Structures are given as C-alpha cells and as structure tokens.
Amino acid sequence: MDFSSPLQGILVIVGPILLALAIAWAMLRNRSSREDIARTENATRELYDQQDREDKARDNGGVV
Incomplete structure (x- = not known):
C-alpha cells in the first residue's frame, strides 16, 4: 500500500x-440505569408468574 x-x-x-x-x-x-434494570426484572418476574398461574389453571381443569 x-x-x-x-x-x-x-x-x-x-x-x-x-x-x-x-x-x-x-x-x-x-x-442502563439500576432503576431500568430493576423495572425490567420485575416485569419479567410478573410475566413468568402470570404464565405459571395460567399453566397451573389449565393443568387443573380451569381451577386456579
């Protein structure tokens, strides 16, 4: 060159x-700020908990 x-x-x-x-x-x-990370972690945890409740309700014949 x-x-x-x-x-x-x-x-x-x-x-x-x-x-x-x-x-x-x-x-x-x-x-990312610590608040952003905490907010994301909490939202993810809530989604997982909601999905778990729905899965358990489906497995128990619609009873939560």
Missing part, C-alpha cells in the same frame, strides 16, 4: 480515531 498521498495518510490516522469515538459514544448512550 502506498501512503504517499497526504489525504490517505490523514484518513489512516483520523479514521480509527473517529471509529473509537463513535464506539465510545454508543456505549455511553446505551447504558
């Missing part, structure tokens, strides 16, 4: 820097 072009040399240096900045920005923007 010939790096004699100044523009190509600049892009080889600036490109990875811009990529690293974009990845860092995305990682910072996609962080």
